[in-house]
Amino acid sequence: MYYHLELAIEFHPALFMLLSPRLDRLLLVCGCSSLPHYFTSATTAFFTDSDTSSDEAQPGDQLDASCILQDKDLLRKSHDEGTTGLLVLDLIDRGSLEADPTLYNKLLNRCTQLAKLKEGRIVHAHFLNSMFKHYLVIQNTILNMYAKCGSLVEARKVFDEMPTKDMVTWTALITGYSQNDRPQDALVLFPQMLRLGLKPNHFTFSSLLKAAGAGPTDRDGRQIHAFCIKYGYDSNVYVGSSLVDMYARCGHMNGARFVFDGLVSKNEVSWNALIAGHARKGEGEDALLLFWKMQRDDFKPTHFTYSSVFSACASTGALEQGKWVHAHMIKLGGKLIAFVGNTLLDMYAKSGCIEDARKVFDRLVKRDLVSWNSMLTACAQHGLGKETVDRFEEMLKIGIEPNAITFLCVLTSCSHAGLLDKGQYYFELMKKYKVEPEVAHYVTIVDLLGRAGLLDCAERFIREMPIEPTAAVWGALLGACRMHKNMELGTYAAERVFELDPHDSGPHVLLSNIYASAGRWCDVAKVRKMMKESGVKKEPACSWVEIENAVHMFVANDDAHPQREEIHKMWEKTSAKIKEIGYVPDTSHVLLFVDQQDREAKLQYHSEKLALAFALLKTPPGSTIRIKKNIRVCGTTGSIGINT
Numbered sequence: 001m002y003y004h005l006e007l008a009i010e011f012h013p014a015l016f017m018l019l020s021p022r023l024d025r026l027l028l029v030c031g032c033s034s035l036p037h038y039f040t041s042a043t044t045a046f047f048t049d050s051d052t053s054s055d056e057a058q059p060g061d062q063l064d065a066s067c068i069l070q071d072k073d074l075l076r077k078s079h080d081e082g083t084t085g086l087l088v089l090d091l092i093d094r095g096s097l098e099a100d101p102t103l104y105n106k107l108l109n110r111c112t113q114l115a116k117l118k119e120g121r122i123v124h125a126h127f128l129n130s131m132f133k134h135y136l137v138i139q140n141t142i143l144n145m146y147a148k149c150g151s152l153v154e155a156r157k158v159f160d161e162m163p164t165k166d167m168v169t170w171t172a173l174i175t176g177y178s179q180n181d182r183p184q185d186a187l188v189l190f191p192q193m194l195r196l197g198l199k200p201n202h203f204t205f206s207s208l209l210k211a212a213g214a215g216p217t218d219r220d221g222r223q224i225h226a227f228c229i230k231y232g233y234d235s236n237v238y239v240g241s242s243l244v245d246m247y248a249r250c251g252h253m254n255g256a257r258f259v260f261d262g263l264v265s266k267n268e269v270s271w272n273a274l275i276a277g278h279a280r281k282g283e284g285e286d287a288l289l290l291f292w293k294m295q296r297d298d299f300k301p302t303h304f305t306y307s308s309v310f311s312a313c314a315s316t317g318a319l320e321q322g323k324w325v326h327a328h329m330i331k332l333g334g335k336l337i338a339f340v341g342n343t344l345l346d347m348y349a350k351s352g353c354i355e356d357a358r359k360v361f362d363r364l365v366k367r368d369l370v371s372w373n374s375m376l377t378a379c380a381q382h383g384l385g386k387e388t389v390d391r392f393e394e395m396l397k398i399g400i401e402p403n404a405i406t407f408l409c410v411l412t413s414c415s416h417a418g419l420l421d422k423g424q425y426y427f428e429l430m431k432k433y434k435v436e437p438e439v440a441h442y443v444t445i446v447d448l449l450g451r452a453g454l455l456d457c458a459e460r461f462i463r464e465m466p467i468e469p470t471a472a473v474w475g476a477l478l479g480a481c482r483m484h485k486n487m488e489l490g491t492y493a494a495e496r497v498f499e500l501d502p503h504d505s506g507p508h509v510l511l512s513n514i515y516a517s518a519g520r521w522c523d524v525a526k527v528r529k530m531m532k533e534s535g536v537k538k539e540p541a542c543s544w545v546e547i548e549n550a551v552h553m554f555v556a557n558d559d560a561h562p563q564r565e566e567i568h569k570m571w572e573k574t575s576a577k578i579k580e581i582g583y584v585p586d587t588s589h590v591l592l593f594v595d596q597q598d599r600e601a602k603l604q605y606h607s608e609k610l611a612l613a614f615a616l617l618k619t620p621p622g623s624t625i626r627i628k629k630n631i632r633v634c635g636t637t638g639s640i641g642i643n644t
Contacts, residue, residue, distance in 0.1 A: 317546055
């Protein structure tokens with residue numbers, strides 16, 4: 001089948017820069033070897049709808065006139081003085097190219113795709129001087145361009161100046177606010193839109209639900225959900241996925257599961273939203289179960305799925321299952337892109353596998369700032385102060401600028417490794433990179449000075465802080481006083497903490513430890529009485545250990561485990577063995593005025609000791625045992641080293 005195409009195009013010299021590679025084919029088909037500098041061509045040729053992938057023109061090729069301006073050429077710069085800066089617009093101004101609404105839309109959409117805000121402003125200004133400046137469709141495209149490029153002030157200005165607004169206009173601004181962390185501004189627009197009698201669509205509801213999911217509760221989300229039902233969009237797969245995500249982000253997993261189960265049609269987004277919700281709440285087992293079920297229902301995991309599952313495994317200590325999921329991703333050909341690699345690295349680091357974390361970092365397709373921060377955090381968690389510093393210096397050399405999180409990782413590592421001079425140097429280095437210290441950075445410096453025994457310097461640093469010290473800052477000094485048994489300064493720091501955060505149990509426990517170490521049992525009793533009267537309760541310690549792809553949890557003096565007798569016997573046997581080779585329990589952590597034997601009994605069945613005993617029962621000799629705990633490891637267990 002042949003098409004007759006008559007070309008009557010006036011060419012300007014600058015237009016040749018915009019022509020696609022098909023220009024050569026046009027010349028060939030037209031039987032021309034060259035074109036004059038500036039001419040009008042009226043040529044008749046025959047083209048067909050056959051394959052045009054060949055570089056050479058074939059008789060019967062179909063040539064659409066729109067191929068003259070390809071997307072990649074739309075934003076080509078003009079180098080002539082006194083021009084707009086964009087070649088296409090200059091050609092329009094010279095009369096060499098006819099403007100139409102479609103061309104403006106293409107230009108603006110290209111600016112949006114490439115996040116070219118400067119070029120978008122140029123097109124906007126040119127459009128305002130055109131005969132199409134009242135076209136609502138193009139005004140909506142301009143609004144969308146500013147919103148997608150993050151310029152919400154300009155987006156709002158365009159919105160306010162539009163004489164006519166339709167549902168697309170309102171949805172564009174709602175989406176812009178929602179995607180740029182302005183959820184309340186997005187939600188406020190919805191009732192205004194309804195009062196004008198405009199009917200929302202699935203794009204409107206998806207953006208509103210994203211905004212509602214950023215709130216502290218699901219109150220706004222439930223109201224939007226009701227409107228979804230009213231307008232019949234609750235069964236829409238995209239709105240349904242957004243509903244699942246909204247409830248999950250608000251921590252209402254029952255609501256998320258209810259919506260998910262009621263979806264007639266599910267997609268990868270709805271599965272990912274539910275899995276991510278469980279992962280964020282630390283419900284790793286539920287996230288993993290959904291991961292397997294997702295595949296049984298013939299849905300292929302995406303990068304977002306893997307990222308959430310790795311996060312879930314990290315939170316529960318399910319290392320073996322995390323390794324299996326990692327292998328599964330490799331088998332399916334999944335690339336180790338940055339945001340997936342970052343969560344995978346974090347999983348290995350939190351599970352004690354620093355070598356595997358290093359391998360993941362080294363194999364990342366592209367390392368972004370988050371990748372470097374994740375690796376620095378991993379090194380800091382494992383007490384690798386020198387490696388943290390070396391990697392940080394390497395990061396600076398290749399031109400990646402650190403942010404507040406980067407410096408927090410480095411300062412924490414310096415504190416734990418006792419790198420006093422380095423820590424102080426990096427704290428001052430924050431000024432060079434225009435990173436304003438936050439409370440957490442001041443806490444690490446107090447901790448750094450405190451661990452080094454410079455308690456007076458730490459106190460002076462607190463008093464000279466440019467911001468008001470928080471409970472966390474005084475708490476860091478209190479912890480250092482407990483370490484160095486400085487009762488006077490520790491008492492003062494504790495009093496400051498009690499004033500700022502009277503309901504935190506941690507400082508009460510630390511002060512009790514200081515008094516107990518000094519044998520001041522009356523003061524210990526006073527602190528306990530203060531806790532009781534204030535309603536402060538110590539967070540119960542929990543420990544987890546993974547055995548044969550199952551995670552087992554223990555609490556102190558756990559009598560609920562079905563194998564409690566075997567576990568207790570194993571710990572008693574282990575305790576006797578390590579005492580034979582010189583282990584002495586640190587009973588200063590026991591806060592009761594009792595004799596040595598009773599104190600040791602109090603320490604006998606701490607949660608991590610029960611987890612360790614259970615692991616010794618269930619794993620073969622030579623196995624590595626990894627135990628996770630919700631609070632610090634007790635001093636008695638932390639001093640034990642066992643080779644199984």
